[in-house]
Amino acid sequence: MKNINIYIGFIICTIIFNACKKDFLEREPQSIVVEDQVYGDPKLIEGVLANLYNRIPTDASLTNRWTEHTAYDDAVWSGSGNAGDEYRNNIISYPVDRWRLWDYGFIRDVNLGIEGVQKSTKLTAQQKAQFNAEFRFLRAYDYFEMVKRMGGVPLVTTPLVYDYSGDATNLQLPRSKEVDVYDFIGTELDAIVNHIENNGSTSRANKYAVLALKCRAMLYAGSLAKYNNLMASPITLPGGEVGIPAQRAADFYNKALDAAKQVIAGPYSLYKSNAANLGENFYEALTKKTGNPELILIQDFLQSKGFKHGFSYDNIARSLREDNLASSAIAPTLNLVEKYEYLDGTAGNLKTRNADNSDYVYYTNTQDIFANKDARLYGTIIYPGTSFRNTPVNIQAGVALWNGTSYQIIEGDLGARYTDGKLLTGLDGPQRSALDLSNTGFYLRKFIDNTPLASTRTRGTDIAWIRFRLGEVYLNAAEAAFELGQTASALSYMNTLRERAGFGANSLSTLTIDRIRNERRVELAFEDHRVWDLARWRIADQVWNGSTNSPDAMLYALYPYRVVRPGDAARHDKYIFIKQVAPRFKAPRFYQIGNYYSSIEQAVLNNNPKIIRNPFH
Amino acid sequence: MKKISYIVLFCLMAFFSCKKDNYDAPTSRLTGRILYQNQTVGVRSDGVQLELWQHGYSLFTKIPVFVAQDGTFSATLFDGDYKLVRLRGNGPWLDNPDSIAVKVSGNTQVDVPVVPHFTFGNVSFNKSGNTVSATFTVQQVTSTSVLERVNLYLGTTMIVDNTRQDASAEKLAADIVIGQSGTITVNIPAALASRNFMYARLAVKTNGVGEALFSAPQRIEFK
Numbered sequence: 001m002k003n004i005n006i007y008i009g010f011i012i013c014t015i016i017f018n019a020c021k022k023d024f025l026e027r028e029p030q031s032i033v034v035e036d037q038v039y040g041d042p043k044l045i046e047g048v049l050a051n052l053y054n055r056i057p058t059d060a061s062l063t064n065r066w067t068e069h070t071a072y073d074d075a076v077w078s079g080s081g082n083a084g085d086e087y088r089n090n091i092i093s094y095p096v097d098r099w100r101l102w103d104y105g106f107i108r109d110v111n112l113g114i115e116g117v118q119k120s121t122k123l124t125a126q127q128k129a130q131f132n133a134e135f136r137f138l139r140a141y142d143y144f145e146m147v148k149r150m151g152g153v154p155l156v157t158t159p160l161v162y163d164y165s166g167d168a169t170n171l172q173l174p175r176s177k178e179v180d181v182y183d184f185i186g187t188e189l190d191a192i193v194n195h196i197e198n199n200g201s202t203s204r205a206n207k208y209a210v211l212a213l214k215c216r217a218m219l220y221a222g223s224l225a226k227y228n229n230l231m232a233s234p235i236t237l238p239g240g241e242v243g244i245p246a247q248r249a250a251d252f253y254n255k256a257l258d259a260a261k262q263v264i265a266g267p268y269s270l271y272k273s274n275a276a277n278l279g280e281n282f283y284e285a286l287t288k289k290t291g292n293p294e295l296i297l298i299q300d301f302l303q304s305k306g307f308k309h310g311f312s313y314d315n316i317a318r319s320l321r322e323d324n325l326a327s328s329a330i331a332p333t334l335n336l337v338e339k340y341e342y343l344d345g346t347a348g349n350l351k352t353r354n355a356d357n358s359d360y361v362y363y364t365n366t367q368d369i370f371a372n373k374d375a376r377l378y379g380t381i382i383y384p385g386t387s388f389r390n391t392p393v394n395i396q397a398g399v400a401l402w403n404g405t406s407y408q409i410i411e412g413d414l415g416a417r418y419t420d421g422k423l424l425t426g427l428d429g430p431q432r433s434a435l436d437l438s439n440t441g442f443y444l445r446k447f448i449d450n451t452p453l454a455s456t457r458t459r460g461t462d463i464a465w466i467r468f469r470l471g472e473v474y475l476n477a478a479e480a481a482f483e484l485g486q487t488a489s490a491l492s493y494m495n496t497l498r499e500r501a502g503f504g505a506n507s508l509s510t511l512t513i514d515r516i517r518n519e520r521r522v523e524l525a526f527e528d529h530r531v532w533d534l535a536r537w538r539i540a541d542q543v544w545n546g547s548t549n550s551p552d553a554m555l556y557a558l559y560p561y562r563v564v565r566p567g568d569a570a571r572h573d574k575y576i577f578i579k580q581v582a583p584r585f586k587a588p589r590f591y592q593i594g595n596y597y598s599s600i601e602q603a604v605l606n607n608n609p610k611i612i613r614n615p616f617h
Numbered sequence: 618m619k620k621i622s623y624i625v626l627f628c629l630m631a632f633f634s635c636k637k638d639n640y641d642a643p644t645s646r647l648t649g650r651i652l653y654q655n656q657t658v659g660v661r662s663d664g665v666q667l668e669l670w671q672h673g674y675s676l677f678t679k680i681p682v683f684v685a686q687d688g689t690f691s692a693t694l695f696d697g698d699y700k701l702v703r704l705r706g707n708g709p710w711l712d713n714p715d716s717i718a719v720k721v722s723g724n725t726q727v728d729v730p731v732v733p734h735f736t737f738g739n740v741s742f743n744k745s746g747n748t749v750s751a752t753f754t755v756q757q758v759t760s761t762s763v764l765e766r767v768n769l770y771l772g773t774t775m776i777v778d779n780t781r782q783d784a785s786a787e788k789l790a791a792d793i794v795i796g797q798s799g800t801i802t803v804n805i806p807a808a809l810a811s812r813n814f815m816y817a818r819l820a821v822k823t824n825g826v827g828e829a830l831f832s833a834p835q836r837i838e839f840k
Contacts, residue, residue: 092663092780232765233825546780590780592708593827602678616706617825 039116079329133192151242177240182221215259222252260477279378301462308460319427334556362574375502382443394426396522402565432583440557546590553588657688659831667798709830
């Protein structure tokens, strides 16, 4: 009883002494940051921006959808077969929603950011202009990623707010014309280019990143205007949501070339620090982050702060792995390897058979077949007879035993010895059906970290994903100049880039569009360009035609064998190479005309009757 | 006693628990044919799609129905009223935005009339030596359509089309006279020459249309 009195007294005192505290229930939240706080503090706005930079869509980067690097023709999936990854070797046809992107969550976040910065009372005018420019850069980037997948999309430039009136029709915006979206991107980037600052930064957009994005977007628009209208029946919609008028081509190409010229005239230069070894030089150009004058905008990672990824863990060459389980997932194809030209300018097809096709060509070392090739081959791909992290890889499929009339192929376990005591199958394979082992005879070098322990899961790697670099800008400039008939300047851009790859000065004196396209393929392999390039040139449905006889739609492997033919000194213990369809690859790549523009989700169509569907689906 | 009643109760709950709120699987079968002049229209297996829509439910999304290579299709559905739509720009026929009302009640049949761009007439295949040749007549059905090419495909299985084939030959529109008999010849791949039989099939492709129209596959005896 006494206790109860004490409690009651205590409660009464508590109430009395706290009662007069004003706004007792009005508390600053301790666990969330409110809008006014965010847009009152430049550091917090940078946090918002960092979040958006990380959400820039890619088809295949080092972290986002990285496995999709194996869904086209540059690589075969050679990793583990579980978790549904193996299907990439057996895509009967690309689904029409494969590249679908309706990224209005991102657009809304950007629009809220622009509005927040505008309303903020704590920022200086200069800070406001800069943040405004950076948000708009991200919005233009996202619209570019959408328009190249979907055609014209609704242009939303302010946060859409529902007024609870029961009528949402004012929020239902129709699709803009495809050409208008590209024009929007162009004018937005022009408007912000002088306000964005961030000079010298590679992880935040500066003036040159803005120009590089403009250059790429205008080039896409130009080639769509040109090549879509060259198709037997152009892909269009009556309202222009898909289809750019042909007469706009020159205008877009001019804008692309102009933007490219400004970037090239800027403070960037091609990475050439390792002139003694041009192959390593190209590898460093893609993987070094400090002292690399080529990088314009990257998605940076920092291992020491725990912001890292496992791209090296998943894709390191088998015998070099430092962790168990995964390795070798992205195995580059022979298709890509053969696109790297010889340094004398001839086509890059590897010589596995002699001139009259009566016998194999015998090589003393496995790397000899790759002699005198474009240095970018070394920088991109680990091929037989090369090394990585100063350790030689060991690529040999088996031995070819001469039985008097023909060769009998013998393959064994990894590292196994043949009866003559010499190597049967290398520690790096290739083998026909093994998991986590190259299926093509090649491994990826580009973007793989050569730091010790970088291919472990615990340490991870912080190799950056390159969004824009000067090499691409040179190629954009060359293509735009060529399409405009300025062949001489196109040649000079191409030759500058090729010089770094080991070709002599002025290695090209004539130019065709196919040469430029091939150059893009070899320079920008695994940088998320291939599928978009083929789509904007409107040749994807011919290159990936779904035919098992096609040299492009099928993916090929190169298996090296050691010859066992005692008594024939010219051939014994030499190496031969056999080209074949990659054994794990099942269905030819099949890109249909309905893939040029992805389908719009049914829920979007249901919610907004003003949205019209894309052609063919 | 109490224990036993608990066990009985548990069993009752366990045996009947999954019953509640579960629907039976659909059992009504909708089958149909794509028809032109009472003939089924041959297409690529797994390529051409029809759409089924059903209004009146909160989930409004299509049921895709793929057409088999012989121009037939089937779907297992709940009874109800559906709209069957010929997906635009998809099959080797003219777009027709009119939907077809389908009342599914038990097993139901529906014919889908289409107007193709081109059709084949008088198709015959013939093997001589290491080649297979096809004789055909391309007939123009839609006067505004433009012929792109005719292809001959050989395959080891009955499913033969541009993606599932072992040999192919093509003849471009410039070499084809519409309405007159033409031939096209394909070499049998050396690796398959010792087989007992293969299947051959013709396809006619229209400009700007993704899918081609196919003749019926025909078994060709090699021995």
